[in-house]
């Protein structure tokens with residue numbers, strides 16, 4: 511389980527807090543959605559939980575492990591699917607995945623079998639030996655996903671895993687994540703696709719201006735906000751219709 515206590519983050523040179531006194535508890539085996547407008551603080555929160563950046567104040571633990579005391583154990587426990595592709599464009603999909611597997615100490619036939627099984631599950635086996643720079647956006651997203659799960663993480667963080675992919679790729683990615691979750695992986699993901707989050711997530715939190723403004727099961731949130739018919743209605747009611755452009 512993930513326990514977040516009073517986490518705040520103010521970036522250097524910034525006047526505002528990107529995440530502000532945030533408390534959250536996520537149970538094991540949940541599929542938890544972090545939803546919010548552009549700039550709400552979703553990526554900042556995920557980056558803190560993945561120990562990619564340090565909070566300004568507050569603390570968190572994952573299955574009782576903290577960054578301060580259990581850095582290496584935490585690295586083995588979690589998987590991270592970043593928003594940007596973290597792949598080597600001139601290497602093939604298989605070569606990329608061998609490289610990422612080896613970073614977690616995996617090797618040999620068992621790694622090869624694992625890579626091939628995941629490539630097959632995500633419809634990529636015919637393209638295993640093609641360089642990544644020939645892949646479509648949806649194919650890269652699927653390779654990015656495999657790279658993060660080869661070490662069987664108990665907790666998987668995904669930052670917009672279905673952004674910019676077609677419906678077919680999206681369905682394959684969501685199906686793959688549901689299978690992982692059935693096998694016991696806790697999933698924390700961010701998305702702007704509210705229909706997807708409504709059907710995929712066991713619980714969601716809507717974040718705005720670095721704070722959680724509501725959280726719960728999608729159906730409960732829709733029930734609580736009279737006159738709303740879906741999660742997008744709830745989201746717009748709570749976050750407003752104004753654009754969030756900033757430069």
Ligand SMILES: Nc1ncnc2c1ncn2[C@@H]1O[C@H](COP(=O)(O)OP(=O)(O)OP(=O)(O)O)[C@@H](O)[C@H]1O
Nearest residue numbers: 521522524528546547548549550551552553554555
């Ligand atoms: N490295 C940084 N330095 C300064 N400010 C930052 C940095 N990264 C993010 N911010 C600011 O922190 C706030 C939260 O950004 P964050 O990327 O966490 O939001 P988000 O909810 O993930 O948005 P999006 O949906 O657009 O990805 C924004 O105001 C953003 O401009």
